[in-house]
Amino acid sequence: MEASANFRYHIPVEDIPDEGLCLSYDDAPGLLAGIIDGPDPGRVLRVNACLNRVDDFIYVKGSIDVMMNLTCDRCLKIYPFEVKAPFAYLLVPGSAEKEGFDAANRADAEVLTYNGKEAPIGDILKEQILLQIPMRHVCNEECKGMCPGCGADLNDELCRCKKDMDNGPFSVLRGLKA
Numbered sequence: 001m002e003a004s005a006n007f008r009y010h011i012p013v014e015d016i017p018d019e020g021l022c023l024s025y026d027d028a029p030g031l032l033a034g035i036i037d038g039p040d041p042g043r044v045l046r047v048n049a050c051l052n053r054v055d056d057f058i059y060v061k062g063s064i065d066v067m068m069n070l071t072c073d074r075c076l077k078i079y080p081f082e083v084k085a086p087f088a089y090l091l092v093p094g095s096a097e098k099e100g101f102d103a104a105n106r107a108d109a110e111v112l113t114y115n116g117k118e119a120p121i122g123d124i125l126k127e128q129i130l131l132q133i134p135m136r137h138v139c140n141e142e143c144k145g146m147c148p149g150c151g152a153d154l155n156d157e158l159c160r161c162k163k164d165m166d167n168g169p170f171s172v173l174r175g176l177k178a
């Protein structure tokens with residue numbers, strides 16, 4: 001177990017011994033940039049991955065634990081969202097497809113074609129993160145969001161629209177009527 005070494009986006013095939021290679025990282029700098037918007041996209045808490053190789057075919061099995069900083073669709077606040085996801089991939093060298101390798105029979109793992117030289121661990125993890133980002137970003141199910149009129153965060157403050165109306169041009173008319 002190569003614990004907490006510096007994260008590598010690519011693992012050269014020749015670095016994977018016959019008995020396999022297990023890696024463990026407690027950070028993966030830069031992995032979230034470009035996936036999650038904002039100045040602080042969050043951070044990778046843990047990556048575990050074991051690589052086993054037969055010739056140029058590599059089986060990668062592992063898990064990723066990420067704390068993302070997402071922006072709430074309703075109130076626009078940034079909130080933390082943790083994802084823990086297991087993954088399994090079979091990396092197939094590009095040349096194998098031409099030789100008739102049948103990917104359809106490999107339902108236990110995602111099949112990914114690679115260049116036959118370096119296992120693209122960074123790309124695999126990025127894909128996992130993308131798959132785990134929810135479609136709808138809500139800081140919590142009860143979030144009341146922002147008032148489209150006055151912009152008040154309705155979780156913390158009252159809507160000011162009504163008050164604005166009282167002081168607006170129509171208050172004069174209301175005064176006449178009284």
Ligand SMILES: [Zn+2]
Pocket residue numbers: 072073074075076077138139140143144145
């Ligand atoms: Zn919210």
Ligand SMILES: [Zn+2]
Pocket residue numbers: 147148149150151152159160161162
């Ligand atoms: Zn309002």
